[in-house]
Amino acid sequence: MNYKDYINWERMPTTWCPGCAIGTIFKQTTFALAELGLAAEDMTVVSGIGCSGRAAGYFNADSVHVTHGRALPVAEGIKRANPKLKVIVFSGDGDLVGIGGNHLLHSARRDIDLAVICVNNGIYGMTGGQMAPTTPTGEKTLTSPHGTAYAPINIQGIVTSNRRHWFARASTFHIVHLQKVIREAVERPGFAFVEVMGFCIENSGRRLGFKSGHEMLTKLKTDYKLKAGPDGLLGDHELGVVKNDGQNG
Amino acid sequence: MKSLIMGNEAVACGALKAGMTFFAAYPITPASEIMHELAGREPEIVFIHAEDEIASIHMVIGASLAGRKAMTSTSGPGMSLKQEGIGLAHMMEVPLVIVNVQRVGPSTGMPTLPAQGDILQAAHGSHGDYVPIVLSPSSVEECYRYTIEAFNAAEESRSPVILLLDGYIAHLQETVDLDTVSIDPKPRTLAPLGQGRRHFTGLLARDGVPQTKNTAYYREWYARVKAKMLEAAAHYRFFDYQKNSTSDALIIAYGITHRVVSPLRGSHSLFKPVRMFPVLEDEIRAAAAEHDKIIVVEMNDGQYRGEVQKVLRREVLGVSLLGGTISLKEIQERLREL
Numbered sequence: 001m002n003y004k005d006y007i008n009w010e011r012m013p014t015t016w017c018p019g020c021a022i023g024t025i026f027k028q029t030t031f032a033l034a035e036l037g038l039a040a041e042d043m044t045v046v047s048g049i050g051c052s053g054r055a056a057g058y059f060n061a062d063s064v065h066v067t068h069g070r071a072l073p074v075a076e077g078i079k080r081a082n083p084k085l086k087v088i089v090f091s092g093d094g095d096l097v098g099i100g101g102n103h104l105l106h107s108a109r110r111d112i113d114l115a116v117i118c119v120n121n122g123i124y125g126m127t128g129g130q131m132a133p134t135t136p137t138g139e140k141t142l143t144s145p146h147g148t149a150y151a152p153i154n155i156q157g158i159v160t161s162n163r164r165h166w167f168a169r170a171s172t173f174h175i176v177h178l179q180k181v182i183r184e185a186v187e188r189p190g191f192a193f194v195e196v197m198g199f200c201i202e203n204s205g206r207r208l209g210f211k212s213g214h215e216m217l218t219k220l221k222t223d224y225k226l227k228a229g230p231d232g233l234l235g236d237h238e239l240g241v242v243k244n245d246g247q248n249g
Numbered sequence: 250m251k252s253l254i255m256g257n258e259a260v261a262c263g264a265l266k267a268g269m270t271f272f273a274a275y276p277i278t279p280a281s282e283i284m285h286e287l288a289g290r291e292p293e294i295v296f297i298h299a300e301d302e303i304a305s306i307h308m309v310i311g312a313s314l315a316g317r318k319a320m321t322s323t324s325g326p327g328m329s330l331k332q333e334g335i336g337l338a339h340m341m342e343v344p345l346v347i348v349n350v351q352r353v354g355p356s357t358g359m360p361t362l363p364a365q366g367d368i369l370q371a372a373h374g375s376h377g378d379y380v381p382i383v384l385s386p387s388s389v390e391e392c393y394r395y396t397i398e399a400f401n402a403a404e405e406s407r408s409p410v411i412l413l414l415d416g417y418i419a420h421l422q423e424t425v426d427l428d429t430v431s432i433d434p435k436p437r438t439l440a441p442l443g444q445g446r447r448h449f450t451g452l453l454a455r456d457g458v459p460q461t462k463n464t465a466y467y468r469e470w471y472a473r474v475k476a477k478m479l480e481a482a483a484h485y486r487f488f489d490y491q492k493n494s495t496s497d498a499l500i501i502a503y504g505i506t507h508r509v510v511s512p513l514r515g516s517h518s519l520f521k522p523v524r525m526f527p528v529l530e531d532e533i534r535a536a537a538a539e540h541d542k543i544i545v546v547e548m549n550d551g552q553y554r555g556e557v558q559k560v561l562r563r564e565v566l567g568v569s570l571l572g573g574t575i576s577l578k579e580i581q582e583r584l585r586e587l
Binding site: 005008010011039041042043044046056057060061062063064065066067070072073074076079080081082084085102103106130163169 | 271273295297299300301303304305306308309310311312313314315316317333334336337341441442443444445446447448449450451452457458459560
C-alpha cells in the first residue's frame with residue numbers, strides 16, 4: 001500500500017492554514033497506515049471538534065466527525081460493537097483533554113483498544129486562539145491576556161496512572177519517530193495514546209512573535225529531545241514511549 | 250406466559266425482542282432498573298455502564314454506526330446532558346432509542362417522584378430544527394410494545410427515537426403476557442462502518458462533504474429530512490380514542506395520567522396520544538370536532554396543552570398535576586372547577 005491510498009483526495013486541499021502542524025501529523029499517520037497495509041474496510045477514523053477534528057474526513061476510509069470532546073466514547077462504542085475494526089481517534093488537545101477529559105480518564109482506565117493521536121498545539125486554534133488546558137504557564141492568549149496562571153495538564157500522568165498503559169510523546173519535527181510511534185499505537189492491543197507536540201502559527205504563534213510556521217517547527221527541534229534511557233516517565237521536553245504491558249487491577 | 254413485571258423491565262425485554270445488542274447508560278432514578286435488567290447479559294449484548302450520560306449517548310451513536318441496534322436510558326438530568334448527542338444523531342441520521350423516565354424537575358428536583366415535565370424537551374431539547382419521533386406508553390404491556398415500535402421507527406426514520414415514560418409507569422408492576430405481543434422487528438437500515446469511504450459528520454454535509462456556508466443546501470437538506478421523518482412517523486400513528494357520545498368534554502391524557510383518568514370514561518370522552526411527536530394533528534382535530542370542551546390532564550404546567558392548542562387553534566383547558574402525586578379525586582375536583 002502507498003500512503004496516497006489513505007488520503008481522500010476529493011477532499012483536498014484541507015482547511016488547515018499554511019504553516020500548520022496538523023498536515024504533517026496527518027501525513028505521517030498515512031505513512032504509518034501504509035506500512036501496516038491496513039485495508040480501508042478494516043478501519044475507521046473518529047475525531048471531535050477543532051482544526052484537528054477535520055482530519056477524519058480526509059482519510060480514505062469510513063470516518064466519523066462528532067461533537068466536541070466526544071470522539072473517545074463514539075470510538076469506544078464502535079470498537080465494542082465491532083472489535084474487528086481498527087479504530088483510530090485523531091483529534092486535538094482541547095477536544096480530547098479539555099472538554100473531553102472525563103472520557104480520557106475512563107477509556108484509558110478500561111484499556112479500550114483504540115489508537116489515539118492527539119495533536120497538542122497548546123491553544124484553541126479554530127475558535128481564534130484561546131487558552132487550552134495544555135497552554136504553557138505564563139503564555140498570553142485571548143482568554144489569558146496577562147499570561148496563563150496555571151500549569152499545563154499532565155497527559156502522560158493521566159494515561160500512565162493506570163497500571164497497564166501505553167503513552168508516547170512525539171513532535172511534528174521528529175517525523176521518523178512520529179511515524180514509528182503512530183504505527184506502534186495502531187498495532188498495540190489496548191489503549192494507546194500519542195501526544196504529538198504541534199503548533200499553531202495563525203492563532204497563537206504570530207501573537208507570540210514567531211515569524212512563520214517554520215520558525216515554530218524549528219523550536220520543536222530545539223525544545224524536544226528523544227529520551228535516552230528506556231525506563232521511567234518522560235521529562236517535560238522528552239519524546240519517547242512509556243508503557244506497561246501488565247494487567248490492570 | 251404471564252408474569253408480574255415492572256415497566257422498566259418491560260422496556261428492557263422489548264429492546265431485546267427488537268434486536269437490540271448494544272446498551273450503554275449511566276445509573277439514575279427512576280430509570281436504573283432498565284440497566285439492572287440488561288446488565289450481565291454479555292456476550293448476548295454489549296452492556297456498558299458508562300462514565301457519564303454524555304459518554305453513553307455517544308457510545309450508542311458509535312455502536313449504531315458500527316452496525317448494532319442500540320439504546321440508552323436516563324431521566325431528566327441525564328436527558329439534558331444527552332441533548333447535544335441527540336442533535337448529532339439527527340444530523341448524521343443514526344437510528345437509536347433513548348428512554349427518558351421522567352421525574353420532577355428542574356434540576357435534581359424531587360428525584361423519586363414521577364412527572365411528565367420533559368414533553369417539550371423531547372421535541373425541542375437539542376439545538377436547531379429537527380423533527381423527532383416520541384412515543385409514550387401508559388401500561389407495562391405498552392412499555393414492551395412501544396419499545397419494539399421505537400426501534401422500528403428508529404430504523405425506518407434513521408433517527409434517534411425517544412421513549413418517554415413517567416416514573417409511575419416505569420415502576421408500575423402488572424401481570425402481562427408478553428408473548429401475545431407480536432411485532433416484527435425491522436432489519437437494520439444503515440450499512441455498518443467498514444464500507445470504505447463514507448464520512449459521517451455533525452456538520453451540514455452533502456455526500457460526506459461539509460456545506461458549512463451553503464444556505465440553499467441547508468434548506469434542501471432540511472426539507473428532505475423533515476419529509477423523511479413525517480413519512481416514517483405516519484406508520485406509527487399510535488393513539489386510543491374512547492368516545493362517549495353523551496359527553497361534550499374530551500379529556501386528552503397520556504402515560505400514567507391516562508390510566509388514572511380512565512374511570513371517567515362513563516362521563517367523558519378520552520383521547521390518549523401514544524405518539525406524542527410529531528403531534529397526531531388529524532386524529533386530535535377529528536376527536537376535538539365532536540366536543541365543545543377540550544381538557545388536557547398532565548403532570549406538568551400545560552406543556553402538551555400548548556401543543557394541542559396550537560393544532561386546534563381554539564381554547565384548550567388544562568388540569569396540571571404538579572409535584573409528583575396524582576389522584577382521581579383531585580382530578581375530578583379540578584374538572585368541576587373548569
